[in-house]
Amino acid sequence: MAEAILNQPQFQDVDKAREYLEALRWPHGPVCPHCGSLGKHLVLKGKQYRPGLYKCADCYEQFTVTVGTVFERSKVPLNLWLQAVHLMCASKKGISAKQVERMLGVTYKTAWFMCHRIREAMTGDNATLLGGPGSSGIVEADETFWGTATNDEGEKMPVRGGFRHKMMVVSLVERDGQKRSFHVAKVNGATLGAVLKAQVHPAARLMTDEAKWYIPAAKGFASHETVSHGQGEYARGDVTTNTVEASFSLLKRGLIGTFHAVSEKHLQRYCHEFDFRWNTRLSQGWSDVDRQQAALKAIAGKRLTYRRIGGQPTQANV
Template identity: 45%
Template sequence: METSKNKAEACVLADSFQALGDETKARDLLEAWRWPNGPVCPRCKNAGDKRISKLEAQSTSRKGVRKGVYFCGACRKQFTVTVGTILERSHVPMSKWVMALSLLCSSKKSISANQVHRMIGVTYKTAWFMCHRIRHAMTADPATEPKLTGTVEVDETFVGPRAKPKTPVVALVQRDGLARVKVIASVTQKNLGAALSECVSKEAVVNTDEHPGYKNPLKQWKEHQTVNHSRQEYQRNNQDGSKASTNTAESFFSLLKRAIIGAWHHISREHLARYANEFAFRWNTRHQTDGTRLKGFGQLIENKRLTYRQVSCVC
């Protein structure tokens, strides 16, 4: 039976689709997601200690006031819900942004920019840039994210066309927990060790396959368990009752590769990290409903600007 909580979270996703074509409803949704406790000035972080007022057009005024403009009594500056977010200075209507956010947050195997362009009615170039801005917001900051603990599975794969050198990607997945993804230049002890040091606590038990690049770096960790895939060993029951495997990390890669085959078709090496982090974001919120994930993502769009010059100069 569907609970009242599930119904409420389902309404979040339904509201985002109803906002298509309704700028007022889209703006109200973004404000509710970003400021659940009321407006906060993006410049001085005033949360109401000094009055924040919403500017309204006066009938006697000759100059019109844009909708959704607030005035901060602390820094004496005006702002809107898009200031300091991935939406700042975008000329795309908010209703289309809300639709794009909903699509990327709820699509388990992602969605192509070409499909977004057809569904929300923008050019392919605009849809491509919007998707990259959303993926940029989905990327976790290593400085603030907690390191993986417990049993952590680490595996690597190669992404790219057959005719060209493939790009190695390392997945570090805490069993029944979070995932981190790193795009590396080559599968060497140095690069694998750097990825482990950045993402995994030294108190973790690390599971890998028999790749020799893990042996020396993982001497610094609590325990290193391996499974021998060349001998058809994919899971081993240890004497202490634990299990050694990399099946969870391989499940993560299976989702990523299905998106490459079925949605994206091609990913350039320069942008691969953003695509991989998009999947890490959805993996880390996999136990949430689509509505809860979308609502939570509304608070991640802050302080993550990405300009077209930044994203296009690496193509």
């Protein structure tokens, strides 16, 4: 099925890809990324102009559909960009940069950078609070641990018992709704409290396990209900953290089976990627094409340069 989709014209031809992206981003006509003007902008034609170049009727600046997006100034053909977006959106456990390199015929460095740019487009705006009016009102919170953390000098922390040498991720899942994950330096009442206060509506019912750090962090919500995993309790009526734990299962399978090693510097970007696919999953009525189009509609205003992303890719981050 994926191969049949990638045989469509927008994935095979640069001009068709541009027309597809223009129709998706500009359903009511070209919009100038410089001044925001919507109108009958001048189409620049001729051998001296590249295809798809416009001149704004108001500010007179030139632009294309990729200006101001994660695709801006990329030398990768636009149809290959669309293929990469679709592959990342359709791969439930993610797709490695090495696999993108092989499938698109680009260098590993290019594939790695493309994947991070697409992850930037997948980053949510978190404009609304979870568990507010119009939702189920239930928010599950839990934390998970991954790999080995690094210190301020980039050196790996010494491995010891427990979880304190690991990277830590906190996830919030609105029952039958959105998921948001955050890489935190420490898991304690202060860090969890800051995340919960910023992301969860005061009227929400908060559900966690019995971990002690949630006691001070959960103050200020309609209720804080817990299940005791230590006593073998995983659900009590509608009180459970099974949903957020299921989302962790997908994240861990991707990190272990697809990417193998993810540095702490980029862990948050991978969390955004898995959150995006979770929030646009099949059970919520989204198809692979819907998910791909949602990602393409979110490319504006998120330009990511190689310098900003920080550092060379390594073969471990596959």
